[in-house]
Amino acid sequence: MSRLLHRDTVPPVPAAELTARSADGSRIHVELHGPEDAPAVVLAHGWTCNTRFWDAQIRDLAADHRVIAYDQRGHGLTPAPGPGGYSTHALADDLEAVLAATLAPGRRAVLAGHSMGGMTVMAAAARPGLREHAAAVLLCSTGSTRLAAEATVLPLRAGALRTRLTTAVLGAKAPLGPVNPVSRRILKYATMGAGSAPDRVDSCARIVHACPRRARVEWGHVLGELDLAAGVRELRVPTAVIAGTDDRLTPPVHARAIAAALPVGLGLTELAGVGHMTPMEAPEAVTARIRDLVTRYVATGAAAERKAVTAEKEDVA
Template identity: 30%
Template sequence: MLRKLAAILLSVVAILAAGWLALRRPDIPYDTLETAYSLPTSNFQTIDGVKIHFTDAGPRDAPVIVLLHGFAASVHTWSQWQSRLDDTYRVIAIDLPGHGLSRVPDDEPVSRDYYVRTVGAIADQLQLDSFALAGSSMGGGIAWKYAAENPTRLDALVLVDAAGWPMSSEDRETSPLVFKLIRIPFVRTLMKDLDLSSLIEDGLSDSFTDQTFVTPEMVDRYSSLSRAPGHRGALLELSAQGPDSPASVRDRLAGIDLPTLILWGEDDKLIPVSHARQFDEAIAKSVLIVYEGTGHLPQEERAKESASDVIAFLDQHVSALSPPFIEEDADEVDSAANGATPQTATGGGARPR
């Protein structure tokens, strides 16, 4: 009987091992990925020892907006915004280390705090005296943390379905399968070298209300970029990091005294729209826009509308701060810098779109 049981167990282990070996995928060299996924506006610079990929478009003397993508994403998520903003703004989208075409640091693990420091280092390298900062999902969490720590360097803040508030147990139950799996340490270890295409596709499907956005090309891009050397390990390191406490988040947000635009998809399955209202309540000079019939990525799913809302916001709060406008009307500049409308200055509440 014991022999039979041992034989069965060995057979199960052999089957699982064979399945794991069949799903293993090697890293894809950076040269190959750069050939496939670099963009016409791509730039590479080594910053604090890490080669960083970013796109840089628009007039060099225009007001600047810096864009931060979400977990496992890349600068490609901002393509629609960039093409609409770069006539009048300098638009810089960054691949955070361990994402897109950016490398992974050798001497420290990636973390949210590391990303906040990275944003500052990139801004220093590009000699950005002041700029607007926008972030989607995880990038939104990095953006508001940077704003809380560097209040005098930013002109404005844009949060798109931003991370930061701890998820309730109910929210966790409804999150995509890939996020449930990577919360389990043992599973994270197994996933490090595997082909995650099917899980990536499930996660992307949960990110969009309109499933026509989830194309084979999008799935292949996410999957391929995750196989850059060191990226899978970096993503799993990030997923293992716990949230900040609600009190800590609330205290840090309360210290943000910047014009802040909060954009959210009403049907977001990854970060519920209730978090948008929490951000709106916590940040004094905020305005919230909720897009009906939209998921986690309104910058892609509602590109035209969300870009128009951002342009209107930047025109009000950032254009007047740029050098070409400063000498025209000092009183007007002061008014714009301090929040031009009662709605923005008081956190005007949600406007459905």
């Protein structure tokens, strides 16, 4: 048991790391895990998180997938951005840069985005880079618009007052301070389900509290004004949606609206009792959905391509 716990607390060691250059010159830290020629998966984390947020998925998938995970600008090992600053346009630029730096022309992958990572995918939906490389998409615990209006983190009746106060919380400049029993309880209430295991709450708290204050504040302002409804309609690849029924930051109303508007929707999975941090709270369910998308849209496509090439060589012979 102790060996298993130790394994789950030590971050996965990447096979390689690289720096992608975004359109404004910003440096984006990227980790590469698993066999280089295996079916590819790209992971985009959410607000106040970093690549460690996906550790459970990386551990599982890297055995037989090429897993590409990167730190959003201002998070983790990615420094504060260049002139492009903080915007959904910049998120799309960064994702395109990561795809170009890690995938050969025409190579396709499953893209999984959690929270702001899902918004990143929606922001890039019409970009040539995404349309070239995205075979399928998984959107986890995310929304496309009206985040402050729909959030239920503050126990107030829906309306203008709650929206104003939630917007202020998203952009609050106060430091989060150290991880302690009080801060863990606050984070669990705001972002996780009541039944979340203490070790997962602790891991989540350490990730969130490690986020630089400037990045948290600047991205909080962006989220407060988010409108990516057009991006949902432009996401013309097979797309599945996952949400927790107890998500207070992006309640299931967002997931239902996205699932209904997707041009090639694969349905919505609602995880009972789970909060906003689905990849950490329900890692098995999220990983299984990614694997399913790879099997249906990447691995089968690669196998068909290999079969066609073999047949062509046999015809020539």
